[in-house]
Amino acid sequence: MCRNITVLRGLQPAATAEEIEAAARQYVRKVSGVQTVTDTTREAFEExxxxxxxxxxxxxxxxPDRRQPPATVPPLRRPEVQARLKAKAAK
Incomplete structure (x- = not known):
């Protein structure tokens, strides 16, 4: 359905709550067609x-955790994404 949703099973260390929520957010954006959350869509989207x-x-x-680790590194574990998140938090 959406190739951009990250495989979370088999990660070492295990997927964090932040990674799981990010994948959920991607999924909800895809199936709802809501790319930008507005006051009108916020409650339903966040729920x-x-x-x-x-x-x-x-x-x-x-x-069971018998699966091999995913072939790609999840976005929240990529150094460039971590740097971008730190810069955003510092503002």
């Missing part, structure tokens, strides 16, 4: 993100 995050967390906790 959907919370529900997908909870379902994903439960799924990852119950699946």
């Amino acid at each position: 959907a993100v919370a529900e997908v995050t909870a379902a994903t967390t439960k799924l990852l906790a119950t699946l």
Whole structure:
């Protein structure tokens, strides 16, 4: 469905809550078609993100971890993304 959603199963160390929420946010954006959250869409969008995050967390906790690590590095683990997030937080 969406090639940009990161594979979280098999990560070492395991996927963080931040990574799971980021993947949920990508999924909700894709299926809803909402790219920019407005006051009109915020409540429904954030509720959907919370529900997908909870379902994903439960799924990852119950699946056996026999899978090989993903072939690509998740975005939140990439050095350039970490640098961008730190710069944004410093503002």
